[in-house]
Amino acid sequence: MAYKIVFFDIDGTLVNEDKQVPADTIEAIRELQSRGVEAVISTGRAPYFFKPLAELLGIDSFVSLNGAYVVYKGQPLYKRIIPLTSLEALVNHANLHNHSLVFEGSDAFFSNAETHPHVIEAVSSLKVDLPGYDADYWKTTDIYQVFLHCQAEEEHLYEQALPDLRLVRWHRTAMDVLPLGGSKAQGIAAMLQHLGIEPEEAVAFGDGLNDKEMLTQVGLGIAMGNSHEELKPYADYLTTHIDEQGIRNGLRYAGLI
Structure with a gap:
């Protein structure tokens, strides 16, 4: 499968327990982007919580607030508020x-x-x-x-x-x-529809309980080696720990770098 887009959770996936992005993760994502593959943040965090991270990684598209607020290249494309x-x-x-x-x-x-x-x-x-x-x-x-x-x-x-x-x-x-029914998967679906990309052409990385729907929404769901045990059964592939080249090894498995 020629994957076209990759969605990355933040905590425990892009940033480790010290809230730092491993240098190898930065390099792997830049290599992914150099090959013309979209890199998108998909997180429970609000946009104002991860602006420096997005700038560091050169990412301007995101699924935030667990799928409720979605932005593609700086432009909002999906919103779901709580009544x-x-x-x-x-x-x-x-x-x-x-x-x-x-x-x-x-x-x-x-x-x-x-x-x-x-x-x-x-x-x-x-x-x-x-x-x-x-x-x-x-x-x-x-x-x-x-x-x-x-x-x-x-x-x-x-x-x-x-x-x-x-x-x-x-x-x-x-x-x-x-x-009710809210999840990262809803926001991802909105972005994929906007881009004309099929779910089977997408990859997602996650580690937490709010990543269950996301990993099953896409063609290849990758759980980090440090993932919550309850998440692992929802993944298609278990990569290594975030601090052990987890992102790079997952992208290699997907054939993207």
Whole structure:
């Protein structure tokens, strides 16, 4: 198969635990691009969280916020916001259990708690600035994703309460809240349709629980050697650890470099 486009997750795929891009990964992606293959970021992060990374890699197309906000060569082509009624239900239920929220728009993010240890711990792990404080941000701005700050043993509190939302854990103290059915795969489908590329002609690299749909959406789904164990069965190929030339070895397997 002559693959035409490759989608890359960020955390654990392009950047390691120290939030650094291995030098070999940079070289492998530049080699991929030199061969005329599209390189696209596909992440749960918002655009303002990965701008320096995109510039470093020379990538100007991305599927962000777990598929809810998609940009191709600087131009937005797909948006899926969380409805206000769903946000209101989430806010009310989180307040009931004293769980803080962080609301993510396309250009900024704000928390409904001025300071909260779970917010600080989870957001700091991304090596980005902490959110500002605006408890009503969700009322005035399109929101594509929310961080719900609770621990794993508290997830059951939300299982039946929010039927039109999807929750995916990414940190010990935090979960992504998406529209029901939302995933990176939706954003990828929108970009592939825009470009006239068939899913079978695409490759995706990932390592986390929010990469399941993405890896099965494309022709070749590659899981990093450091992937979450629950992700591995969804992959067509398991490459090496991110710090052991994982991207290069996966691209070689795909016949792209």
